[in-house]
Amino acid sequence: MLLPNNQRHPPKLSSDPNGAGSCRQMTDDQDVLSIGSSIPTHPLGIKPLGNKYFASGKDARRSLGTLQVLPDEMLMQLLEYLGQRTLRLLGYSCRFLFASCISDDLWKSIFLESELRCKSSFEWRGTWRATVLGFSADQKIQIDCGNVFSDVLHRPFVCSHISLGRYTINIPAVNAISRFEDLTYQDFAAKWSNKPFILTECIKPWPAYQSWDTQKLLKLYSNVSFRAEAVDWSFTTYCQYMSDNHDESPLYLFDRKFAEKMKLNIGNGEGTAYWKPECFGPDLFQLLGDERPAHRWLIIGPERSGSTFHKDPNATSAWNAVIRGAKYWIMFPPSALVPGVYVSKDNSEVTSPLSIAEWLLEFHAEARQLPECREGICQAGEILYVPSGWWHLVVNLEAGIALTQNFVPKSHIADVLAFLKDRPEQVTGFKKDVTDPYGLFVDRLREEYPGLLEDGLNQLAERQAQKKRRWDIVVGKTTVEEDQPQKKSTGFSFGFGFGDDEDEIP
Ligand SMILES: O=C(O)CCC(=O)C(=O)O
Ligand SMILES: [Fe+2]
Numbered sequence: 001m002l003l004p005n006n007q008r009h010p011p012k013l014s015s016d017p018n019g020a021g022s023c024r025q026m027t028d029d030q031d032v033l034s035i036g037s038s039i040p041t042h043p044l045g046i047k048p049l050g051n052k053y054f055a056s057g058k059d060a061r062r063s064l065g066t067l068q069v070l071p072d073e074m075l076m077q078l079l080e081y082l083g084q085r086t087l088r089l090l091g092y093s094c095r096f097l098f099a100s101c102i103s104d105d106l107w108k109s110i111f112l113e114s115e116l117r118c119k120s121s122f123e124w125r126g127t128w129r130a131t132v133l134g135f136s137a138d139q140k141i142q143i144d145c146g147n148v149f150s151d152v153l154h155r156p157f158v159c160s161h162i163s164l165g166r167y168t169i170n171i172p173a174v175n176a177i178s179r180f181e182d183l184t185y186q187d188f189a190a191k192w193s194n195k196p197f198i199l200t201e202c203i204k205p206w207p208a209y210q211s212w213d214t215q216k217l218l219k220l221y222s223n224v225s226f227r228a229e230a231v232d233w234s235f236t237t238y239c240q241y242m243s244d245n246h247d248e249s250p251l252y253l254f255d256r257k258f259a260e261k262m263k264l265n266i267g268n269g270e271g272t273a274y275w276k277p278e279c280f281g282p283d284l285f286q287l288l289g290d291e292r293p294a295h296r297w298l299i300i301g302p303e304r305s306g307s308t309f310h311k312d313p314n315a316t317s318a319w320n321a322v323i324r325g326a327k328y329w330i331m332f333p334p335s336a337l338v339p340g341v342y343v344s345k346d347n348s349e350v351t352s353p354l355s356i357a358e359w360l361l362e363f364h365a366e367a368r369q370l371p372e373c374r375e376g377i378c379q380a381g382e383i384l385y386v387p388s389g390w391w392h393l394v395v396n397l398e399a400g401i402a403l404t405q406n407f408v409p410k411s412h413i414a415d416v417l418a419f420l421k422d423r424p425e426q427v428t429g430f431k432k433d434v435t436d437p438y439g440l441f442v443d444r445l446r447e448e449y450p451g452l453l454e455d456g457l458n459q460l461a462e463r464q465a466q467k468k469r470r471w472d473i474v475v476g477k478t479t480v481e482e483d484q485p486q487k488k489s490t491g492f493s494f495g496f497g498f499g500d501d502e503d504e505i506p
Helices: 028-034 049-054 060-069 072-079 084-091 095-101 104-113 128-133 151-159 185-192 207-211 214-221 235-243 284-291 356-369 410-422 437-448 450-474
Strands: 178-180 197-199 225-228 231-234 253-255 296-301 306-310 317-324 326-332 349-351 374-379 383-386 391-396 400-407
Touching: 060 095, 072 095, 072 151, 084 095, 084 104, 084 128, 104 128, 151 356, 207 317, 214 235, 225 235, 231 235, 235 296, 284 400, 284 410, 284 437, 306 356, 317 326, 317 374, 326 356, 326 383, 326 400, 356 391, 374 383, 410 437, 410 450, 437 450
Parallel strands: 178 197
Antiparallel strands: 197 383, 225 231, 225 253, 253 296, 296 400, 306 391, 317 383, 317 400, 326 374, 326 391
16 A cells, blocks of 8 residues: 655745744734634744744743754754653743643654553543643643744644635535436446546445444443554543544544454345445455455544545555545545655655645645546545545544445456556555465456456556557657557657556556
8 A cells, every 4th residue: 555654744934824934923813813713822822933033022942042053843853752751841941842842742652652552441631741641631731832933833733723624615616526326337337437426325324324423332332442543442532532632633543343343244134234335346355255455444533634645555446435524535546646745666655744734734725726636525424436546635524434445346457456466565454374465366356257357467468568668669669650650749748647557667
């Protein structure tokens, strides 16, 4: 899978949203207006760096002593090496260090290194710091940091408070993801397997849609541990976190063993929680039985949680059904260059160094202008289709519950065969004892769908030959006219359209 490498982007001092970092004198109230009326003033009074140049009174940074030589980014990096006691005490030495040492990103790391990390049930106290230190809400320290000017310290606050509405309303009509009540398999296979779409009615009969909400799940599964990124938390603890956190990138519950943990039946028949929609037709990875890679997840998260840009694993396609809440999706076809997303040369790593909020602030406007951009909101009771290889970023517009499943429709057999064959080091989700996923898939297809396998392999061979021809043209071994005599050369292009594999040198 192309996993996003969620490193934080060093904040750009000059590109603070709406000029928050620019040289304008601001009162507290003006501060609020400058970064969008929905962003409250920082509770400690920390201000963007630009405000410093017109502020009267002492700049808190001057009390840092020798540490003044360090830029804010470096100071924060240094603090990452400190343990909880030192970090807490250092925070009481001056206002600037208080504002720095209280940063909840630092305390999240401390939490993850502490013995609390292994606990499934504990009391979440609103911040990572309060949770680690066992503070109650009324023990919140309030030190006025009104003379602390720092984009590094202010920007995470902006990012965790931006209004999502301004990015998700006014979707240009040409970008809008198509919406249907339902679709037949014939239509899907013939016209829609290469494009995202939303179905508005097909999951409405699911018992999961009809009866699940957070309260109900809490009643039934309060002590069940679910995976949320790096931790396994009881549902009670996760719900406490979900209803009271201010993280820029909230911890996302993403559990692939949910069916076993919740003792759910899935599929057609009595007493099942949900079944896969008919319109997608057969899932060819079902042929792998227990040897198929991880393929279904329960997803729960608060407003602003979500998934940064990625492609789904092993060139699979997916559906994502919203049970409660609403999700904003922004998507691009496989060969698109997505603004703010950097892919390593061998396509194995995606560095989307930004949180969802940072990406929205910095790149959304540019991305939306691209002709390949597709956007849509999937509401509760709706399901969205993600075609193989499509880039997507997803953000929860409100706290929500979703179910997702990855699968291989017949129309994408060649994409999956190519991925398993040509990128074995990027294949993910198979159990360790499955040493040759490509061979396994081919064997099973040969038994069940020999004609389809032959088609898939022919498509693969044709793609390979095409790549070779393009390469020969580029290195001058042949010309476009020789390659395609019917087509007079009007200039060579490397854009091969939607659904195309990355343009690789053979
Ligand atoms: O609901 C979401 O956050 C999207 C999940 C997703 O893209 C995935 O499971 O691959
Ligand atoms: Fe995905």
